[in-house]
Amino acid sequence: MNLSLYSPRQEENIYIRKQTRTWKRSGLITDSQLTAMDVLTNTDVRQTNIFFRVIFFIFTYHCVAAMVGLFAWITKIRSSMAISSTLIIAGVIFYFLAEYLITKYRFYRHGIEEALAVFSMLLLCAGLFIGATNIFSGGRWTHQYAIFLCLLFAVSACWIYLRFGYLYAALISVVATCIIPFQLSLPPAGERVLLLIVLCLIFFLNVILVILSIIINRWLNTGENKARDGFTAENILKPESHGIGLADVAAALTPMVTNIEVQQQGKYFDGGTSGGGETSRGF
Known part of the structure; x- marks a missing residue:
């Protein structure tokens, strides 16, 4: 089941195009071969470089934040429930706007849809948290609501990662999950043990991947000329910059x-x- 807004074929073509630039730089393919590969790997998305991606992200983030603040100032919102409703509605609007930019204009890591998705996550989490605390506890801060806030960020960030593919969203989800043990009113030793269990599960998955990579690397190196069936562990690609x-x-x-x-x-x-x-x- 693919939850991403981008099809597996698009992700594969984007990856292949990045690799073909490296192959061309390393002298493994010619200009005509590069052109032919570009024709066969049509990504059908709009991309930009990292500089403009950051600029668009910061600009869009400030724009949507200013819009929400301006709306709150014009309408003179004061009550907590009104603020909660405003944040939730704004978060939903910005989220679907981010999806619309991807489906309609085919943005891919463009910064604009990225800022909308991240800001919608913040608005939804803040709105749901404010609303829940006012409905069930009259706005009082308790450890239960701290856990609820961490779960909101963990779930919403995980959804952003699955839907949009932003790796830092997965990191936010992991960090939010790791904060939960410190909100359970456990003894310090219990908090550390529970946190250790969560981190060990994440670490265990990484260890499995490292072990598999070592096994595959050694298996390839034992082949003739350190290769097996056309695959090799040796780096045959030329890096983009050699430095000084x-x-x-x-x-x-x-x-x-x-x-x-x-x-x-x-x-x-x-x-x-x-x-x-x-x-x-x-x-």
Whole structure:
């Protein structure tokens, strides 16, 4: 069952296109082959670079926050239930607007739909939390509502990850889940044990993946020329940037060293220290 707004074929084509750029840079394919692969891997999405993605995210986030604040100021909302209802309605609107931008305009990691999805999560969690505390406890803060807030963030962030594919949303869900043990009014030792269990479950899954990768890597290395059926563990791709090599650093420092030596020689003969009868340089 695929809950993502992007089809598996789109995700696969996006990944292949990224890899083809690396293959071309490494000299494994030609320009004509790259063009042919681009034709065969049509992603049908709109993408941008990381710089504009961050800019669009920040700009959209501030715009929607200003819209909510302006609405609250114009309508002069004061009661907690009115604030809760406003936040929930705004969160629902922004969430469906984010999905609309993806389905209609095919945005992919564009920043705009990303900010709408994240901000809708914050609004929904805040609205539901304020409403629940006012209905059941008159606005008083208790550990039960702290757990409820953590669960809201854990579930909503997990949904954002499954629906939109943002990895940091999965991280938010994990962090919110890890905070729950500290809200159960347990002894300090019990809180640590419960948190340890949660983290161990996450760590155990990662250990399994690491072990599998090591086994596969060793299996490939034992093959002829460290390859099996066309697969190899050796890195045959050229990285995008090699950085600055030691030879470049040495070449850059050579003029500086020469200049220092010349200055030291000039100082050595100043004031007649070489036996010139203490005559000055101008002599």
